[in-house]
Amino acid sequence: xxxxxxxxxxxxxxxxxxxxxxxxxxxxxxxxxxxxxxxxxxxxxxxxxxxxxxxxxxxxxxxxxxxxxxxxxxxxxxxxxxxxxxxxxxxxxxxxxxxxxxxxxxxxxxxxxxxxxxxxxxxxxxxxxxxxxxxxxxxxxxxxxxxxxxxxxxxxxxxxxxxxxxxxxxxxxxxxxxxxxxxxxxxxxxxxxxxxxxxxxxxxxxxxxxxxxxxxxxxxxxxxxxxxxxxxxxxxxxxxxxxxxxxxxxxxxxxxxxxxxxxxxxxxxxxxxx
Amino acid sequence: xxxxxxxxxxxxxxxxxxxxxxxxxxxxxxxxxxxxxxxxxxxxxxxxxxxxxxxxxxxxxxxxxxxxxxxxxxxxxxxxxxxxxxxxxxxxxxxxxxxxxxxxxxxxxxxxxxxxxxxxxxxxxxxxxxxxxxxxxxxxxxxxxxxxxxxxxxxxxxxxxxxxxxxxxxxxxxxxxxxxxxxxxxxxxxxxxxxxxxxxxxxxxxxxxxxxxxxxxxxxxxxxxxxxxxxxxxxxxxxxxxxxxxxxxxxxxxxxxxxxxxxxxxxxxxxxxxxxxxxxxxxxxxxx
Numbered sequence: 001x002x003x004x005x006x007x008x009x010x011x012x013x014x015x016x017x018x019x020x021x022x023x024x025x026x027x028x029x030x031x032x033x034x035x036x037x038x039x040x041x042x043x044x045x046x047x048x049x050x051x052x053x054x055x056x057x058x059x060x061x062x063x064x065x066x067x068x069x070x071x072x073x074x075x076x077x078x079x080x081x082x083x084x085x086x087x088x089x090x091x092x093x094x095x096x097x098x099x100x101x102x103x104x105x106x107x108x109x110x111x112x113x114x115x116x117x118x119x120x121x122x123x124x125x126x127x128x129x130x131x132x133x134x135x136x137x138x139x140x141x142x143x144x145x146x147x148x149x150x151x152x153x154x155x156x157x158x159x160x161x162x163x164x165x166x167x168x169x170x171x172x173x174x175x176x177x178x179x180x181x182x183x184x185x186x187x188x189x190x191x192x193x194x195x196x197x198x199x200x201x202x203x204x205x206x207x208x209x210x211x212x213x214x215x216x217x218x219x220x221x222x223x224x225x226x227x228x229x230x231x232x233x234x235x236x237x238x239x240x241x242x243x244x245x246x247x248x249x250x251x252x253x254x255x256x257x258x259x260x261x262x263x264x265x266x267x268x269x270x271x272x273x274x
Numbered sequence: 275x276x277x278x279x280x281x282x283x284x285x286x287x288x289x290x291x292x293x294x295x296x297x298x299x300x301x302x303x304x305x306x307x308x309x310x311x312x313x314x315x316x317x318x319x320x321x322x323x324x325x326x327x328x329x330x331x332x333x334x335x336x337x338x339x340x341x342x343x344x345x346x347x348x349x350x351x352x353x354x355x356x357x358x359x360x361x362x363x364x365x366x367x368x369x370x371x372x373x374x375x376x377x378x379x380x381x382x383x384x385x386x387x388x389x390x391x392x393x394x395x396x397x398x399x400x401x402x403x404x405x406x407x408x409x410x411x412x413x414x415x416x417x418x419x420x421x422x423x424x425x426x427x428x429x430x431x432x433x434x435x436x437x438x439x440x441x442x443x444x445x446x447x448x449x450x451x452x453x454x455x456x457x458x459x460x461x462x463x464x465x466x467x468x469x470x471x472x473x474x475x476x477x478x479x480x481x482x483x484x485x486x487x488x489x490x491x492x493x494x495x496x497x498x499x500x501x502x503x504x505x506x507x508x509x510x511x512x513x514x515x516x517x518x519x520x521x522x523x524x525x526x527x528x529x530x531x532x533x534x535x536x537x538x539x540x541x542x543x544x545x546x547x548x549x550x551x552x553x554x555x556x557x558x559x560x561x562x
Contacts, residue, residue: 012368020379043403091288098280115549119538122302145295171279206387268451
């Protein structure tokens with residue numbers, strides 16, 4: 001009946017699945033090679049492992065100090081995120097609601113942080129002066145600071161859709177500002193806070209430069225730095241490197257599978273309004 | 275009354291962290307750029323513009339790192355935008371079934387740690403064992419097999435390629451949102467007027483997508499100029515792939531803090547100028 005249309009639909013579907021395949025292939029390769037023996041994995045081929053080596057994961061967890069690294073990454077991602085999202089929500093709330101000249105300047109200053117690069121060298125100086133270098137608390141505070149600009153930007157924009165009458169009514173009823181914020185505004189902000197939170201957790205989990213500059217003790221390294229170090233030592237053993245990669249990206253993939261709707265909408269919400 | 279309902283101290287926490295970890299280092303950068311600050315001596319002396327002269331020496335390594343950075347930025351911006359636009363149109367108007375699944379899969383590389391992507395591609399691009407060269411040989415294109423990560427003329431392009439693979443899904447997701455926000459009536463009107471597919475793209479899609487393309491361009495440029503992780507793990511800045519940030523790290527690890535700061539500060543000033551543009555673009559997006 002419509003051979004041309006059928007042909008066109010086939011071509012389009014093949015292109016889309018082709019593109020998906022190209023996106024997935026390297027991830028697939030890592031997963032199959034993580035279960036191979038060292039000689040089998042030397043070419044990082046696409047074949048399935050002959051005899052799955054589940055022991056690779058144990059070796060890597062042990063040799064790569066992954067347990068400590070995992071908990072460090074959890075601490076930095078969740079600690080930094082909770083702090084960043086909470087402080088950003090507080091700031092965005094007053095800046096969006098009370099648009100004086102001064103508050104507008106503060107807002108612009110904060111979101112400038114999305115664009116300007118960090119000066120790592122003088123940041124090291126600041127970390128030394130504040131005694132936050134080589135410290136886990138320092139890392140949490142630093143990571144929180146890096147996530148504030150974009151979170152403020154997203155929450156500020158979202159506040160347009162939260163009616164101002166709510167806070168005014170609460171004030172007239174005698175609610176303190178902090179009480180109004182906690183029991184009225186925060187619940188209304190839930191969708192944008194979840195988006196900010198997930199994006200921030202992923203950003204911090206994947207980040208690598210801050211610990212590279214500011215943490216010299218292996219005990220406080222996150223997953224990214226641990227795998228970088230492991231890769232340096234075991235470069236020739238692709239089965240173990242793959243196993244390490246799998247363990248590092250597994251949490252990220254899990255979060256992505258569960259929360260992809262928030263992630264995909266959050267990513268575009270920053271760029272496309274409406 | 276407004277000050278009572280919306281106390282300014284609510285912004286204090288965010289401002290404090292931002293001030294200490296972002297603003298203060300930038301301000302200190304302006305000062306330390308003019309000194310010989312280094313890891314080997316406690317005395318710090320003024321050296322005037324010496325560091326900037328080093329960094330801006332036309333025959334020096336720094337200028338070539340800046341050139342690599344600019345080339346990387348332009349190439350990844352064009353490649354990601356073109357491919358992402360093609361995919362976005364394919365997934366919004368070409369493919370009906372499974373389009374959400376395709377979108378989620380193509381975005382997946384963008385959520386992975388860049389460092390890990392680099393490690394995996396170190397293996398894929400290995401000249402002897404790597405999947406890329408062996409696949410090329412398998413399909414009879416062995417002549418195209420290359421020393422991807424050590425050939426000086428080629429390596430930067432290999433890095434650009436890997437980074438495009440990683441980042442294209444991110445740009446695609448934004449463009450899809452942009453495409454879906456174009457009102458259907460425009461397309462209906464165009465089809466009533468008998469416009470061809472190419473004409474629709476040129477006269478309807480592209481002009482209406484311009485604000486979103488501006489945003490993705492800004493995001494690509496900001497990312498490109500700051501690139502570090504990908505280069506660091508793929509080549510460690512060797513074979514003609516050094517960038518501004520790998521040079522900063524290089525000087526930092528050699529203890530040459532003054533030079534590293536001067537380079538950072540120069541870069542900071544360029545980015546502040548760009549940041550001003552970003553805010554204008556984003557605010558325009560907010561009004562629209």
